[in-house]
Amino acid sequence: MLMQGAVYADDPEEPEAWLNRMDEAVEYLNYHGTLVYMRPGKADMFRVYHRVADHEVTERVVEMDGLGAEIIRTSDEVICIFPAQRSVVVDKRTALPRKQNPLRANLPEYSASLASHYQFELLESERLLDRTVVVVAIQPRDEYRYGYRLWLDYQTAMPLKSQMIGADENMPIEEIRFSAISMPPLVGEDMVRPSRDTTGYRLIRHGNAPSHTATAARIPWRAVKLPPGFMQTVAMREYMEGVSEPRVHLVYSDGLASVSVFIDVGVAASEQVEGLSMVGASNAYSVMKEGMLVTAIGEVPPPTARQIALSMIMTSESD
Numbered sequence: 001m002l003m004q005g006a007v008y009a010d011d012p013e014e015p016e017a018w019l020n021r022m023d024e025a026v027e028y029l030n031y032h033g034t035l036v037y038m039r040p041g042k043a044d045m046f047r048v049y050h051r052v053a054d055h056e057v058t059e060r061v062v063e064m065d066g067l068g069a070e071i072i073r074t075s076d077e078v079i080c081i082f083p084a085q086r087s088v089v090v091d092k093r094t095a096l097p098r099k100q101n102p103l104r105a106n107l108p109e110y111s112a113s114l115a116s117h118y119q120f121e122l123l124e125s126e127r128l129l130d131r132t133v134v135v136v137a138i139q140p141r142d143e144y145r146y147g148y149r150l151w152l153d154y155q156t157a158m159p160l161k162s163q164m165i166g167a168d169e170n171m172p173i174e175e176i177r178f179s180a181i182s183m184p185p186l187v188g189e190d191m192v193r194p195s196r197d198t199t200g201y202r203l204i205r206h207g208n209a210p211s212h213t214a215t216a217a218r219i220p221w222r223a224v225k226l227p228p229g230f231m232q233t234v235a236m237r238e239y240m241e242g243v244s245e246p247r248v249h250l251v252y253s254d255g256l257a258s259v260s261v262f263i264d265v266g267v268a269a270s271e272q273v274e275g276l277s278m279v280g281a282s283n284a285y286s287v288m289k290e291g292m293l294v295t296a297i298g299e300v301p302p303p304t305a306r307q308i309a310l311s312m313i314m315t316s317e318s319d
Helices: 015-028 112-116 302-310
Strands: 031-039 042-053 056-063 070-073 077-082 087-092 118-128 131-140 147-153 159-165 174-182 202-205 221-223 231-238 247-253 258-264 275-279 282-289 292-298 312-314
Touching: 015 118, 015 131, 015 147, 015 159, 112 118, 118 147, 131 159, 221 247, 221 258, 258 302, 275 302, 282 302, 282 312, 292 302, 302 312
Parallel strands: 087 202
Antiparallel strands: 031 042, 031 174, 042 056, 056 070, 070 077, 077 087, 118 131, 131 147, 147 159, 159 174, 221 312, 231 247, 247 258, 258 292, 275 282, 282 292
16 A cells, blocks of 8 residues: 555556556545546546545545535445435445546556557656656557656656646647646545435435346347457446346446447337437447447547447347
């Protein structure tokens, strides 16, 4: 576990090592601050409170704009408070908590398998928020993925800023940064408690009842021509509210970038829109196959989403 305030001045200056330290810092340091998340046409602000005490991690993320939703993550569960709906949703903690945190969800994770598709480099150090930062560049080796640039606090490896980079390095596709951050020895327990009185809110608890996601049944869809390095990592059927037929959900990843493929049955003619579209920082490509709408979507360049969507085929039982 990372020690609070650890200094790495004597360690090797390897970008891969800095990424591993970053991942530890985000999870095991005490910190709180204001986080700004920017993507095309939209910017969101969050307050983040991250507490580590007795080897237990508790975190509270508060939406500063909009309706003030809160997410509280403990070692056992994730609690989502939605004031507009006057509801509280409680989920059992899964092994993949990253998407519950706007900071972790948009940070790359390092693995040795990425070297074939990305180049890692340390750039010249800079100053950010009155701190010395190490700048790590992650450059894609082909046109099927985006790059990243990370500004990591030199003392702790805490990410103070990150960008997703496309063809134009001066126009990031996505940026997330702290406008203010504090990393005290201790974050008080009161900082990670809900700020709202939820008396009278509707409580929705997931995780104790049978799941509406089925993974055991065979999924008769596969991609016949994936971009280099991408592999299927998830295959499931999802039962949507008000829809009798489940949708197929597949995920393809190169270990850093990922693309979700959704295959929907019974889509209305007005919604059978084929071709490329943009959803925030994500590109989506839709095509009708076997009377179903196939949509590949992810934070990847358009050719990646297009190739995966067009290569999807329905297989027979003997395949």
